[in-house]
Amino acid sequence: MLLPRSADVVVIGAGAVGAACAYFAARAGLSVAVVDRGAIAGGTSSACEGNILVSDKEAGPELELAQYSQSLWRGELADYGHLWEFESKGGLVVSATPSTQANLERLAGRQREAGIDVELVGGAELAGHEPHLAPGLAGGAHYPQDAQVQPMLAAAHLLRLARGLGATVHPDTRVAGLGRRGDAVTGVTTSRGAISAGSVVNAAGTWGGAVAGLAGVNVPVLPRKGYVMVTEPLPDMVRHKVYAAEYVDNVASSDAGLQTSPVVEGTRGGTILIGSSRERVGFDKSINPRVLADMAGKAIALFPFLAGAKALRSYSGFRPYCPDHLPVIGPDPRAPGLWHACGHEGAGIGLSVGTGALIAASLASATPAMDMAPFAPERFDQLSLDSGTEAARA
Incomplete structure (x- = not known):
């Protein structure tokens, strides 16, 4: 497909988040062009x-965004759920020890106050939820x-729906620069030509920091x-979806190891x-058998029948991580x-539709469904200032 010369909005990134931004922006009546350096949903x-x-989110802005996204997945997007294999399977978080269960119960209490449906489960009741769980666990929360959705299908079908509303999608189109007028961003320059646009949406995932750098602004997205x-x-x-309670701590950790x-x-x-595994190793794609062995051992401890199961394959990828564990959503006042x-x-699939709807509402000068201030991109400048002040005091 030929690259358009202009659009109201250029979305950089054709993963789930970019696809959701494109769909909701096109539905708001904006002309949209999506560009991606590789294949659709290839990152x-x-x-x-x-x-x-x-289940894995503490009460606060990210949980509010998850609740808003849930309302979209289960509400206005429900008719399309079969396309991306939406499965409302529920989650079961389990605790090995009484102390871990006590921590889980406190978390569940805070989540319940925020409007989450959660049921505490005693150790003896776990088998009623998952008959093949290992015995002897202290308890859990349902x-x-x-x-769950099939993420590549979600991205592909959201883009298909966006195309039905007039959007164009351009894979294998690398962004080499941003059009500029002073500090303002006025479009993109790509490997296939330039597109002028009133707005450019950086939905580049783990490359989001690099795209921000093209505008001279700091958005510290790192691959995990x-x-x-x-x-x-x-x-x-x-x-x-069954996981051990310590998974929540790992999600919130900033440890690079x-x-x-x-x-x-x-x-x-x-x-x-x-x-699951998490580590910050840059974009190193090499396979570490030790990580796979560790994951397999812990899964077998949770479900002993897996000791006799055959592993067909494994895959790895990079999650776009921010130091404060909140996504970056909204306009950048440093680069209008x-x-x-x-x-x-690791929450991008679930949060994609809420993110896309918020971005689209703002682009169309409508009132977003929730406060976007906690996700503001310029917050990192303040973090840098605070870090510098602390270093000076030391």
Whole structure:
């Protein structure tokens, strides 16, 4: 498809977040062009489980965004759910010790106050939720709102829907620069030509920081590597997304070193997905067998039947991580015309539609459904100032 000379909005990135931005912007009546350096959903969206979770989020802005996104997945997008294999399977978080269960119960209490549906589960009741769990666990919490989609299908179909509303999509189109008029961003220069635009949305995932750098602004998005293992089909052996309570701590951690915690869930096709790992190793794509062995061992401890299962394959990808664990969403006052929709780390699939709807509302000069201030891109300048002040005092 020929590159348009102009558009109201250029979205950089054709993963789930970029696709959602394109769909909601096109639905708002804006002309939209999507460009991506590679294939549709070729980055993080192709290397994740497709989680739509509330269970792993502390009360606060990210949980509010998750709730808003849930309302879209289950509301106005519900008629399309079959296209991306939306599965409202629910989540089960389990604790190995009484102290861990006490921490989980406190978290669940805060989430419940924020409007999350959560049911505490005693150790003896866990088998009623997951018959094949290891015995002897202290307890858990059941989150009926947790769900899953096939992430590549979600991105592809959101883009297809956007095209039906007039958007154009251009894979294999690398952004080499941004059009500028003083500090303002006025479009993009790509490997296939230039597009002028009133607004440019940075939905470039792990490359979001590099795109921001083209405008001379700081958005410190870093890649955080994670692995997923896929077993042979074992239908109905795991009913929910099941993970150990320490997974929540790992999600919130800023540690650059390797962290693993067991996450196990079935898929519609019968295979079982096993995670999870987190480490900051740049864009190193090499496979570390030690990480896979650690993940497998912890999954077997949670579900002993997996000791006899065959692993068909594994894959890894890079999650766009921000130092304060909040995504970057909204207009950048340091570079008028530039908008950001990146830095969601491992929650990007679930948060994609809420992010896209917020961006589109702002682009169309409508009132967003929730306060975007906690996600403001310029917050990192203040963080840098605070860090500099602390260093001077030291």
